[in-house]
Amino acid sequence: xxxxxxxxxxxxxxxxxxxxxxxxxxxxxxxxxxxxxxxxxxxxxxxxxxxxxxxxxxxxxxxxxxxxxxxxxxxxxxxxxxxxxxxxxxxxxxxxxxxxxxxxxxxxxxxxxxxxxxxxxxxxxxxxxxxxxxxxxxxxxxxx
Amino acid sequence: xxxxxxxxxxxxxxxxxxxxxxxxxxxxxxxxxxxxxxxxxxxxxxxxxxxxxxxxxxxxxxxxxxxxxxxxxxxxxxxxxxxxxxxxxxxxxxxxxxxxxxxxxxxxxxxxxxxxxxxxxxxxxxxxxxxxxxxxxxxxxxxxxxxxxxxxxxxxxxxxxxxxxxxxxxxxxxxxxxxxxxxxxxxxxxxxxxxxxxxxxxxxxxxxxxxxxxxxxxxxxxxxxxxxxxxxxxxxxx
Amino acid sequence: xxxxxxxxxxxxxxxxxxxxxxxxxxxxxxxxxxxxxxxxxxxxxxxxxxxxxxxxxxxxxxxxxxxxxxxxxxxxxxxxxxxxxxxxxxxxxxxxxxxxxxxxxxxxxxxxxxxxxxxxxxxxxxxxxxxxxxxxxxxxxxxxxxxxxxxxxxxxxxxxxxxxxxxxxxxxxxxxxxxxxxxxxxxxxxxxxxxxxxxxxxxxxxxxxxxxxxxxxxxxxxxxxxxxxxxxxxxxxxxxxxxxxxxxxxxxxxxxxxxxxxxxxxxxxxxxxxxxxxxxxxxxxxxxxxxxxxxxxxxxxxxxxxxxxxxxxxxxxxxxxxxxxxxxxxxxxxxxxxxxxxxxxxxxxxxxxxxxxxxxxxxxxxxxxxxxxxxxxxxxxxxxxxxxxxxxxxxxxxxxxxxxxxxxxxxxxxxxxxxxxxxxxxxxxxxxxxxxxxxxxxxxxxxxxxxxxxxxxxxxxxxxxxxxxxxxxxxxxxxxxxxxxxxxxxxxxxxxxxxxxxxxxxxxxxxxxxxxxxxxxxxxxxxxxxxxxxxxxxxxxxxxxxxxxxxxxxxxxxxxxxxxxx
Numbered sequence: 041x042x043x044x045x046x047x048x049x050x051x052x053x054x055x056x057x058x059x060x061x062x063x064x065x066x067x068x069x070x071x072x073x074x075x076x077x078x079x080x081x082x083x084x085x086x087x088x089x090x091x092x093x094x095x096x097x098x099x100x101x102x103x104x105x106x107x108x109x110x111x112x113x114x115x116x117x118x119x120x121x122x123x124x125x126x127x128x129x130x131x132x133x134x135x136x137x138x139x140x141x142x143x144x145x146x147x148x149x150x151x152x153x154x155x156x157x158x159x160x161x162x163x164x165x166x167x168x169x170x171x172x173x174x175x176x177x178x179x180x181x182x183x184x
Numbered sequence: 185x186x187x188x189x190x191x192x193x194x195x196x197x198x199x200x201x202x203x204x205x206x207x208x209x210x211x212x213x214x215x216x217x218x219x220x221x222x223x224x225x226x227x228x229x230x231x232x233x234x235x236x237x238x239x240x241x242x243x244x245x246x247x248x249x250x251x252x253x254x255x256x257x258x259x260x261x262x263x264x265x266x267x268x269x270x271x272x273x274x275x276x277x278x279x280x281x282x283x284x285x286x287x288x289x290x291x292x293x294x295x296x297x298x299x300x301x302x303x304x305x306x307x308x309x310x311x312x313x314x315x316x317x318x319x320x321x322x323x324x325x326x327x328x329x330x331x332x333x334x335x336x337x338x339x340x341x342x343x344x345x346x347x348x349x350x351x352x353x354x355x356x357x358x359x360x361x362x363x364x365x366x367x368x369x370x371x372x373x374x375x376x377x378x379x380x381x382x383x384x385x386x387x388x389x390x391x392x393x394x395x396x397x398x399x400x401x402x403x404x405x406x407x408x409x410x411x412x413x414x415x416x417x418x419x420x421x422x
Numbered sequence: 423x424x425x426x427x428x429x430x431x432x433x434x435x436x437x438x439x440x441x442x443x444x445x446x447x448x449x450x451x452x453x454x455x456x457x458x459x460x461x462x463x464x465x466x467x468x469x470x471x472x473x474x475x476x477x478x479x480x481x482x483x484x485x486x487x488x489x490x491x492x493x494x495x496x497x498x499x500x501x502x503x504x505x506x507x508x509x510x511x512x513x514x515x516x517x518x519x520x521x522x523x524x525x526x527x528x529x530x531x532x533x534x535x536x537x538x539x540x541x542x543x544x545x546x547x548x549x550x551x552x553x554x555x556x557x558x559x560x561x562x563x564x565x566x567x568x569x570x571x572x573x574x575x576x577x578x579x580x581x582x583x584x585x586x587x588x589x590x591x592x593x594x595x596x597x598x599x600x601x602x603x604x605x606x607x608x609x610x611x612x613x614x615x616x617x618x619x620x621x622x623x624x625x626x627x628x629x630x631x632x633x634x635x636x637x638x639x640x641x642x643x644x645x646x647x648x649x650x651x652x653x654x655x656x657x658x659x660x661x662x663x664x665x666x667x668x669x670x671x672x673x674x675x676x677x678x679x680x681x682x683x684x685x686x687x688x689x690x691x692x693x694x695x696x697x698x699x700x701x702x703x704x705x706x707x708x709x710x711x712x713x714x715x716x717x718x719x720x721x722x723x724x725x726x727x728x729x730x731x732x733x734x735x736x737x738x739x740x741x742x743x744x745x746x747x748x749x750x751x752x753x754x755x756x757x758x759x760x761x762x763x764x765x766x767x768x769x770x771x772x773x774x775x776x777x778x779x780x781x782x783x784x785x786x787x788x789x790x791x792x793x794x795x796x797x798x799x800x801x802x803x804x805x806x807x808x809x810x811x812x813x814x815x816x817x818x819x820x821x822x823x824x825x826x827x828x829x830x831x832x833x834x835x836x837x838x839x840x841x842x843x844x845x846x847x848x849x850x851x852x853x854x855x856x857x858x859x860x861x862x863x864x865x866x867x868x869x870x871x872x873x874x875x876x877x878x879x880x881x882x883x884x885x886x887x888x889x890x891x892x893x894x895x896x897x898x899x900x901x902x903x904x905x906x907x908x909x910x911x912x913x914x915x916x917x918x919x920x921x922x923x924x925x926x927x928x929x930x931x932x933x934x935x936x937x938x939x940x941x942x943x944x945x946x947x948x949x950x951x952x953x954x955x956x957x958x959x960x961x962x963x964x965x966x967x968x969x970x971x972x973x974x975x976x977x978x979x980x981x982x983x984x985x986x987x988x
Contacts, residue, residue, distance in 0.1 A: 064277065074269045078266065092246070102415070103411055110408055114276045115400075127224075137232065138232065141240075141680075144739050146740075205537035206614070214613060219540060222608055225639055226605075227643070229643035237651075349668045352661060360651070
């Protein structure tokens with residue numbers, strides 16, 4: 041095979057293949073840590089009263105921390121091949137969708153673009169903005 | 185292999201239990217794990233747009249969403265979070281014992297994980313959601329806003345100013361995302377159940393920890409989604 | 423049996439064993455197969471059925487548009503017809519076309535594997551595709567949808583009385599079929615390459631399918647959830663896009679096009695992979711700038727995710743956002759142009775043979791060029807505001823989809839037909855069909871550029887306010903008839919060749935590539951012995967090739983190969 045064998049796996053004697061086996065104590069400590077973080081996030085929400093932005097940042101930071109531990113330890117990414125690490129991080133491509141789509145909403149302006157405001161832009165657009173109830177000039181619908 | 189009258193022996197040798205397209209067991213194991221990770225990437229992209237919709241509408245209706253979210257039960261949600269975190273731990277233990285080839289402990293921990301999943305679904309479907317339905321908080325033609333009873337006066341006072349559209353949007357997102365997540369939990373429980381049954385019936389498996397590890401990855405992903413869901417819906421700051 | 427005289431790449435074998443077609447002759451052996459080659463054939467039959475359905479809808483559209491008053495169909499019916507054409511052609515024909523047929527068949531062979539990584543998942547993906555297809559046909563028989571293939575809200579979610587729910591669910595299933603194929607390809611290409619097959623020795627066909635699979639797994643789930651949200655809004659009354667609740671219908675457009683734009687790259691990248699194979703084989707030259715072509719494939723896949731807003735220029739999207747999308751859309755044309763330059767340079771000073779697949783490849787390059795260049799007008803926001811929702815857009819995407827992807831599919835089908843079936847088709851008929859398709863296609867879609875520029879809106883079935891458009895529509899319909907003949911001819915002679923075509927040997931074209939090292943049709947396990955790769959890809963020599971005469975050359979010049987007729 042042309043792919044690299046994972047070098048950071050500890051071989052367990054008696055197994056046919058090399059595979060890292062995480063000890064129980066690691067799992068348990070991570071679980072306790074997650075529990076503490078959960079209490080922290082509830083406490084922060086109930087009893088901490090900071091500006092909204094800060095509260096959101098704290099909540100998301102705690103969530104990301106919990107997620108990191110789950111992905112790294114429970115899902116074993118810490119000890120897997122490079123490929124799996126790329127997947128684990130690359131799976132958040134949707135964040136680009138999020139960011140760009142969100143940019144649309146925050147940059148929208150609920151007003152006429154300058155070209156359509158009388159006298160603001162080029163003379164081409166002056167005078168053709170229809171008034172309510174008036175018929176549009178015929179020449180804008182084709183040759184007849 | 186294709187079932188048919190004439191089967192041809194292929195000229196290559198492969199070890200017992202390795203599927204014929206793979207050269208050796210390592211390649212097979214790695215392929216399954218890489219395959220599962222690829223599927224998890226698709227799941228992230230599957231939940232992503234729902235989170236996008238949530239963020240957009242929360243940004244648009246900040247105050248109204250905050251007031252409406254008070255109708256959610258923070259302690260039931262917290263219990264569900266604890267159950268899922270614990271189930272992630274027991275699932276990791278199940279994978280651990282699968283690798284150690286300790287069938288009894290593997291089945292035990294997988295069983296506990298499945299029970300946790302069932303408990304999660306029970307809390308959601310028997311306690312949280314029915315109370316919403318009873319108060320006509322499910323979006324659609326039966327949506328009744330503002331709620332008249334069943335909650336304390338302070339909350340009701342807050343809710344009176346919230347437009348019905350914003351509240352209905354909040355609940356659309358709530359039921360949509362938690363419903364989809366619940367379906368994933370159910371599928372996870374069924375997969376764990378299948379593995380347990382296969383172990384009981386002693387299905388021959390060369391590397392028995394691979395199916396468990398794959399389901400484990402899926403289960404941890406389901407837990408991950410809830411880790412983000414819980415603070416976003418239940419613990420919304422003002 | 424056969425003693426064919428072929429190019430240098432033939433491998434001697436002691437006795438002919440059963441191949442993948444003869445290994446198991448019952449229906450069950452086909453419907454329960456795990457062999458990627460058989461699954462590819464199952465897909466080929468299915469997508470041909472949907473091509474016929476979509477083509478039938480197209481013929482209704484073109485027949486309707488020859489009269490300015492639209493006398494044949496009512497407006498409501500016409501809406502359902504063009505929606506059917508779009509949904510079936512996009513979701514059920516174009517997206518699976520090359521990956522599920524040629525990709526399924528060839529990717530394992532090109533990397534030197536015995537099968538894909540997950541054969542049963544492959545079969546499941548076909549069954550899910552068929553299930554989606556049956557639901558779509560059901561939706562069609564129950565009246566179809568009138569929302570257009572884009573299912574824009576709030577019409578599709580709140581107001582349409584047509585079979586939106588069923589059609590949306592059918593497309594949802596087709597999406598999952600696609601996702602499973604993508605997962606299979608990624609794992610196979612990463613993990614199951616033969617010894618010596620490094621990434622940069624892979625055929626560009628495989629690179630193209632890898633990039634396509636990455637797009638599939640990142641993009642398709644987004645449309646899946648979007649369609650599910652639409653389903654939720656119609657059936658479960660969850661209001662995500664409903665303006666009455668303060669929702670934004672344009673959110674649907676953002677989410678829908680986040681997939682549907684990369685989807686067009688899913689449709690074209692495998693075609694580009696096919697063209698790389700055809701151009702190199704029929705010029706007997708290694709591809710010019712292999713790394714450039716490989717990386718520009720990945721660049722198209724990556725950049726393609728950042729341009730979806732160019733479908734939303736007139737939707738109320740922020741103007742500033744539109745500017746960003748416009749710039750990136752211009753950028754995404756650059757890698758495609760790089761590939762076209764590289765193909766053209768590959769042909770230069772090669773030993774060119776103008777057999778049928780090469781005619782399709784050359785047609786692709788020309789038509790894709792026109793389609794791509796007209797896309798630039800649509801990328802620029804200022805001109806797009808005038809051209810959007812006119813026939814200019816229709817012509818643009820048909821040039822790249824039909825003049826591009828379908829031509830590539832036809833070229834690939836003709837190139838690998840001997841490998842898949844073990845038979846050669848009559849090349850004269852092939853060339854004739856290619857010419858008819860080229861002429862018919864141009865006659866159909868070039869007038870549409872003009873009439874779109876003049877203002878003919880798309881999705882309209884009458885234009886009596888502008889009767890001067892009629893000549894263009896007449897030309898277009900005439901062209902569509904020629905095009906239909908062009909597509910029917912290959913069906914005839916390819917079917918004929920199954921029984922009466924000359925037996926092809928391992929390598930009738932004299933091509934390089936692992937798939938040509940094994941027999942035609944290949945045995946079930948592809949290679950009797952796992953191949954070891956020592957050569958670079960496309961290790962052709964044009965000087966030597968000038969004197970070479972392959973089986974295809976012999977048949978082209980009318981010389982009989984020394985073998986039996988049956």
